[in-house]
Amino acid sequence: TQSTRPQRLLHAVQKNATRGDPRSVVKAIDNFCRQKEWAMNVGDEKGCILDSVVSEVNPVTVLELGTYCGYSTVRIASLLPPRAKIITLEFNPDYAKIARQVIAWAGLEDKIQVVEGPSGEWIPKMKEQFGVKTFDLVFLDHWKDRYLPDTKLLEDCGLLRKGSILLADNVICPGTPDYLEYVRNSPRYKSQYFKSHLEYTKAEDGLEKSVFLG
Numbered sequence: 001t002q003s004t005r006p007q008r009l010l011h012a013v014q015k016n017a018t019r020g021d022p023r024s025v026v027k028a029i030d031n032f033c034r035q036k037e038w039a040m041n042v043g044d045e046k047g048c049i050l051d052s053v054v055s056e057v058n059p060v061t062v063l064e065l066g067t068y069c070g071y072s073t074v075r076i077a078s079l080l081p082p083r084a085k086i087i088t089l090e091f092n093p094d095y096a097k098i099a100r101q102v103i104a105w106a107g108l109e110d111k112i113q114v115v116e117g118p119s120g121e122w123i124p125k126m127k128e129q130f131g132v133k134t135f136d137l138v139f140l141d142h143w144k145d146r147y148l149p150d151t152k153l154l155e156d157c158g159l160l161r162k163g164s165i166l167l168a169d170n171v172i173c174p175g176t177p178d179y180l181e182y183v184r185n186s187p188r189y190k191s192q193y194f195k196s197h198l199e200y201t202k203a204e205d206g207l208e209k210s211v212f213l214g
């Protein structure tokens with residue numbers, strides 16, 4: 001039976017990356033996506049912006065919405081301090097299965113919890129299920145129509161604190177106009193756009209970094 005793109009991406013990691021070396025996993029995926037098949041990882045260019053935000057925030061508790069194959073999960077987790085944790089939500093069970101294996105190859109299972117299911121259902125359960133108080137950093141990279149409702153849900157569930165950082169991928173391509181309008185005009189956020197390119201292409205895209213003011 002025909003393999004899927006996530007399966008081929010996983011095989012590229014297992015073939016070209018060193019077990020336990022997260023940076024080699026990131027490199028192997030970027031090479032696969034540049035040389036073989038495009039895939040919707042945040043990629044190397046936007047990934048550097050992600051790295052700089054993670055390093056600046058130095059988060060202890062991270063939420064990622066949208067795991068896909070675990071590329072950004074590995075990128076973030078490789079920069080976290082020892083006791084820090086990342087919870088990553090993935091709606092698609094096939095993606096989650098691949099992501100777990102990519103994360104295992106990177107040797108980062110202890111810092112990462114992959115949770116399967118709809119973000120809208122899991123966000124209200126974060127406190128009771130995972131003992132989360134608030135998130136220091138949220139990386140939005142799932143479905144463009146969920147960015148705004150999930151942000152409002154995070155606010156309503158008391159999962160953001162003064163200074164929590166939201167970092168959103170794809171705010172230009174495919175674009176999240178309602179989310180951008182909200183974080184750029186709400187008095188509860190201070191927002192900043194980082195212009196970049198759609199992963200592995202010359203098309204414009206960017207990341208929006210928004211600080212929750214409480």
Ligand SMILES: O=c1[nH]cnc2c(O)c(F)c(-c3ccc(F)cc3)c(-c3ccc(F)cc3)c12
Pocket residue numbers: 040041042066141142143144169170173174198199
């Ligand atoms: O859905 C996504 N989630 C997270 N990150 C994404 C990402 O980083 C992307 F670059 C794209 C993208 C953008 C342009 C394009 F041509 C194809 C895919 C998508 C996406 C958008 C619309 C779809 F119908 C399917 C996938 C996503």
Ligand SMILES: [Mg+2]
Pocket residue numbers: 040041042141169170
């Ligand atoms: Mg994306």
